[in-house]
Amino acid sequence: MSIIERKLRQKESLRQQILDAAREILLANGYAHLSMRRIAEQIEYSPTTIYHYFINKEDILHHLCVEALERQFESISAAGSSEQSTFLRLRSSIRAYIDFGLSEPDRYKIIYMADISQYVSMASILEEGSAANKLCKLMRNMVKDVLFESASTLDPETVFQTIWAHIHGIVALLIGRPDFPWVEREKLIETGLDLSLAGLARKGTG
Amino acid sequence: MSIIERKLRQKESLRQQILDAAREILLANGYAHLSMRRIAEQIEYSPTTIYHYFINKEDILHHLCVEALERQFESISAAGSSEQSTFLRLRSSIRAYIDFGLSEPDRYKIIYMADISQYVSMASILEEGSAANKLCKLMRNMVKDVLFESASTLDPETVFQTIWAHIHGIVALLIGRPDFPWVEREKLIETGLDLSLAGLARKGTG
DNA sequence: AGTAGATATTAACAGTGTTAAATATATTAT
DNA sequence: ATAATATATTTAACACTGTTAATATCTACT
Numbered sequence: 001m002s003i004i005e006r007k008l009r010q011k012e013s014l015r016q017q018i019l020d021a022a023r024e025i026l027l028a029n030g031y032a033h034l035s036m037r038r039i040a041e042q043i044e045y046s047p048t049t050i051y052h053y054f055i056n057k058e059d060i061l062h063h064l065c066v067e068a069l070e071r072q073f074e075s076i077s078a079a080g081s082s083e084q085s086t087f088l089r090l091r092s093s094i095r096a097y098i099d100f101g102l103s104e105p106d107r108y109k110i111i112y113m114a115d116i117s118q119y120v121s122m123a124s125i126l127e128e129g130s131a132a133n134k135l136c137k138l139m140r141n142m143v144k145d146v147l148f149e150s151a152s153t154l155d156p157e158t159v160f161q162t163i164w165a166h167i168h169g170i171v172a173l174l175i176g177r178p179d180f181p182w183v184e185r186e187k188l189i190e191t192g193l194d195l196s197l198a199g200l201a202r203k204g205t206g
Numbered sequence: 207m208s209i210i211e212r213k214l215r216q217k218e219s220l221r222q223q224i225l226d227a228a229r230e231i232l233l234a235n236g237y238a239h240l241s242m243r244r245i246a247e248q249i250e251y252s253p254t255t256i257y258h259y260f261i262n263k264e265d266i267l268h269h270l271c272v273e274a275l276e277r278q279f280e281s282i283s284a285a286g287s288s289e290q291s292t293f294l295r296l297r298s299s300i301r302a303y304i305d306f307g308l309s310e311p312d313r314y315k316i317i318y319m320a321d322i323s324q325y326v327s328m329a330s331i332l333e334e335g336s337a338a339n340k341l342c343k344l345m346r347n348m349v350k351d352v353l354f355e356s357a358s359t360l361d362p363e364t365v366f367q368t369i370w371a372h373i374h375g376i377v378a379l380l381i382g383r384p385d386f387p388w389v390e391r392e393k394l395i396e397t398g399l400d401l402s403l404a405g406l407a408r409k410g411t412g
Numbered sequence: 413a414g415t416a417g418a419t420a421t422t423a424a425c426a427g428t429g430t431t432a433a434a435t436a437t438a439t440t441a442t
Numbered sequence: 443a444t445a446a447t448a449t450a451t452t453t454a455a456c457a458c459t460g461t462t463a464a465t466a467t468c469t470a471c472t
Contacts, residue, residue, distance in 0.1 A: 011450095032321070036429060046452050048431080057429065113319070113382070115238070122385040154397065158389045162376075162398040169375025170368075176319070179328040183364045191360065192368040195405035242460060252421050254462080263460065 015053045017043045022060050023067070026106050031114065061110060062120040068107035069131040072100050077138055086145040087201075091193060093142060094167055098189055101171030108171060139164070143200075150201050159200065166196045221259045223249045228266050229273070232312050237320065267316060268326040274313040275337040278306050283344055292351040293407075297399060299348060300373055304395055307377030314381065318374060345370070349406075356407050365406065372402045 021042040025034050036057055040047040054060050079096030083089040101108040125132045143163065144156040170192055174182065182188060227248040231240050242263055246253040260266050285302030289295040307314040331338045349369065350362040376398055380388065388394060 035427085037427085047429085048453085049451055051430070052450070112379075115382075122383060122387075126386075155389065155393075158393055158397045159401070161389055161394055162401055165375035165379055165394075165398060166372040166402065167375070168379055169371035169373070172378055173318075173371055173374055176321075177328060180332075181328075183361065183367055187361075187364055188367055188371075191364045192371060195365070195368055196372070196402060198405035199401035241458085243458085253460085254422085255420055257461070258419070 011053075014043070014045075014049075018050055018053055018060065019063055019067070023064055026064065026110070031106055031109050058120060061114060062124075064107075065110050065114070065120070066125065066131065068104075068111050069125070069135065071104070071107065072097070072111065073131040073135045073138070075100050076135065080138070080142065086142065086149055087197075090139075090142040090146050091197060093139065094163060094193060094197075095189070097167050098171055101167075102174060102185075105175045108175065112168060113172060113176070136160075146200050152200065154200075163196060166192065220249070220251075220255075224256055224259055224266065225269055225273070229270055232270065232316070237312055237315050264326060267320060268330070270313075271316050271320070271326070272331065272337065274310075274317050275331070275341065277310070277313065278303070278317065279337040279341045279344075281306050282341065286344070286348065292348065292355055293403075296345075296348040296352050297403060299345065300369060300399060300403075301395070303373050304377055307373075308380060308391075311381045314377060319378060319382070342366075352406050358406065360406075369402060372398065 018039060021039045022034060025038055025042065036050055037047050039060070040050060043049075050060075054063075076093050076096045080089045080093035083092050101112075126136070127133065140156055140160045143160045146152075147154055147156055147159065170189060173180070174185070224245060227245045228240060231244055231248065242256055243253050245266070246256055249255075256266075260269075282299050282302045286295045286299035289298050307318075332342070333339065346362055346366045349366045352358075353360055353362055353365065376395060379386070380391070
């Protein structure tokens with residue numbers, strides 16, 4: 001059955017070529033210039049061919065999204081692992097989240113800012129074992145550890161989502177409105193984290 | 207010269223009709239379905255006519271953006287004015303920001319989430335006397351008042367931008383990823399505000 | 413009535429995502 | 443080797459998008 005295997009391998013190869021091309025265009029020319037025809041041009045196939053490997057453009061974006069989430073998960077989990085205290089582990093992970101977004105804006109946009117919600121269900125992105133799932137669990141657990149140590153009664157999930165909202169806000173605004181008169185970037189980020197995490201060090205009420 | 211006046215009036219009228227049509231389509235069918243041809247259809251003119259009144263689509267979006275900012279400014283400044291303490295004034299203004307975003311998602315998207323930064327300069331949106339300018343000043347001053355009362359040494363602008371990032375994050379994520387398993391919305395918002403503002407009540411270091 | 417100037421339209425360009433139908437290619441069976 | 447079958451790929455089109463050069467129409471004034 002090696003012929004079938006080879007065919008599957010070739011099919012998988014072209015599939016990967018399409019994703020590679022899409023990723024390349026995305027990172028080189030930005031989100032706006034990523035088109036099916038351009039991907040086709042790059043892989044030297046007709047645009048229609050792509051539709052035999054992916055349902056539609058959003059399907060491709062979904063895969064790039066999953067891929068980007070894997071990268072994000074790696075950089076965040078790596079950043080946290082070297083720290084000693086639970087608090088610093090959380091803090092440097094959060095910092096890594098922001099740094100990922102600022103250093104890879106197009107990947108970040110694909111994950112969190114693209115209009116894919118109508119096509120790609122959150123459920124499929126968050127499915128068991130996925131990078132997004134692991135990322136959520138990682139963050140939630142770090143929050144839980146910090147809350148436990150400070151004997152807080154706050155709900156870990158709520159705090160996790162709150163922190164997420166905060167850091168997404170920073171990244172999204174800095175990326176999306178780069179010409180706003182922002183204060184010095186480092187100061188904005190660090191002050192933000194200080195304020196955001198200050199409430200975690202003492203007992204909460206809900 | 208009343209003929210010239212009438213002509214100017216008519217010109218201005220059609221200009222308004224275009225904006226009205228654009229706004230209507232935006233709010234009824236969403237951001238994705240707002241096209242020049244659709245606006246033209248609605249006002250019963252050819253698509254080209256629009257280009258005699260606006261430079262391009264982004265120009266129209268810019269005007270809708272300014273308009274939306276005016277609405278946002280109104281609802282936020284109204285919300286804060288009724289409160290007594292500086293802290294509550296800030297808090298309810300922030301809450302109004304979030305509520306505006308959640309109740310008028312398409313308007314919010316136009317202001318803060320649309321890809322207009324390449325076409326519409328932040329400078330033109332923030333120009334002296336504009337709603338955006340007034341909104342920034344309003345928020346910044348409220349933050350300043352709170353920081354002054356708590357004898358904080360934190361930089362008001364930095365804190366303002368931090369708070370903005372936080373609340374934008376909440377709105378952007380809730381709007382953009384509605385199918386994520388969020389905790390109860392009210393709880394998320396209120397806990398977030400509590401945590402975010404907790405750091406303002408005591409002395410800072412930067 | 414004829415003309416200058418403003419205003420609006422037609423028709424096209426270059427692009428987008430997507431799909432039905434036709435074709436080319438490769439594999440299998442005779 | 444040839445015919446039949448599956449698979450893979452492309453052509454050509456549809457229905458859109460924003461935008462613009464050239465053209466037509468309408469209006470006001472001489």
